[in-house]
Amino acid sequence: xxxxKVLWAILAVIVIAAAYILIAKPFTPKGDGTITVTVTDLxxxxxxxxxxxxxxxxxxxxxxxxxxxxxxxDNGMLMNIESLVTPADWSQFISIYINGEMAMEGIETLPYKxxxxxxxxxxxxxxxxxx
Amino acid sequence: MAMLTVILFLQEELMNFLPNxxxxxxxxxxxAKVFGFAKSAMMITVYLLFDAxxxxxxxxxxxxxxxxxxxxxxxxxxxxxxxxxxxxxLAFAGALCAFLYCWIMILPTMxxxxxxxxxxxxxxxxxxxxxxxxSFLGILLLYDxxxxxxxxxxxxxxxx
Numbered sequence: 001x002x003x004x005k006v007l008w009a010i011l012a013v014i015v016i017a018a019a020y021i022l023i024a025k026p027f028t029p030k031g032d033g034t035i036t037v038t039v040t041d042l043x044x045x046x047x048x049x050x051x052x053x054x055x056x057x058x059x060x061x062x063x064x065x066x067x068x069x070x071x072x073x074d075n076g077m078l079m080n081i082e083s084l085v086t087p088a089d090w091s092q093f094i095s096i097y098i099n100g101e102m103a104m105e106g107i108e109t110l111p112y113k114x115x116x117x118x119x120x121x122x123x124x125x126x127x128x129x130x131x
Numbered sequence: 132m133a134m135l136t137v138i139l140f141l142q143e144e145l146m147n148f149l150p151n152x153x154x155x156x157x158x159x160x161x162x163a164k165v166f167g168f169a170k171s172a173m174m175i176t177v178y179l180l181f182d183a184x185x186x187x188x189x190x191x192x193x194x195x196x197x198x199x200x201x202x203x204x205x206x207x208x209x210x211x212x213x214x215x216x217x218x219x220x221l222a223f224a225g226a227l228c229a230f231l232y233c234w235i236m237i238l239p240t241m242x243x244x245x246x247x248x249x250x251x252x253x254x255x256x257x258x259x260x261x262x263x264x265x266s267f268l269g270i271l272l273l274y275d276x277x278x279x280x281x282x283x284x285x286x287x288x289x290x291x
Contacts (some may be wrong), residue, residue: 023261
């Protein structure tokens with residue numbers, strides 16, 4: 001009888017361990033791909049980084065609005081996200097980098113694919129940029 | 132009885148850092164066995180009110196659901212398992228009570244949190260297993276010594 005109880009006790013411990021593993025294992029919902037979005041401030045300090053699962057046809061702006069706070073768009077431009085706020089005088093703005101390169105399109109039309117790394121970086125406006 | 136109710140409440144709060152691992156079902160079964168249905172139901176009700184106030188979950192739907200789910204334990208122990216004293220059989224009864232508690236709580240959870248049924252049920256399975264297995268283990272190892280201790284303690288106390 002005592003042996004029987006010991007065996008049941010061992011089984012219970014195994015079930016507890018298995019349940020803990022199931023709980024601890026990160027659950028990733030199925031989708032067509034994942035992108036990593038990072039929001040960085042002027043000092044390039046990461047304010048928030050998130051892996052976002054997307055399905056084909058998802059708009060980037062919608063993904064940002066679902067996964068980040070304080071997302072504000074104006075005329076197709078990303079004005080605010082998290083604690084980044086574009087000032088009224090446009091002395092700073094949120095620039096978009098995709099896989100380390102400055103994006104050639106705005107956030108509404110920017111194409112993306114599985115594995116892309118998108119960075120939304122607060123940047124000081126330089127009137128001499130490109131001159 | 133008041134002290135035992137406090138123990139029921141305290142052990143759960145102290146073990147809150149481990150999800151769904153506690154001695155709540157063990158103690159409820161023990162109290163139901165030693166004190167019978169009416170007294171154990173009273174202790175469970177007071178414990179539930181303490182817990183709901185402390186955790187900030189006191190609400191008509193949620194707390195009523197929890198009360199019904201917990202009341203299943205003294206009800207089963209004092210009817211179906213009235214003559215059962217074997218700790219292994221009681222451990223299985225405890226595991227059954229754990230699953231019943233979790234399943235009954237699906238309804239108030241869906242109502243209060245607007246959670247869809249199937250995803251909630253799937254996500255809850257490991258937590259149900261944890262509560263069932265930890266209750267099973269606790270009863271298997273601790274029911275007999277705790278019952279002896281409680282009965283000894285009650286014999287030394289003056290009857291009111």
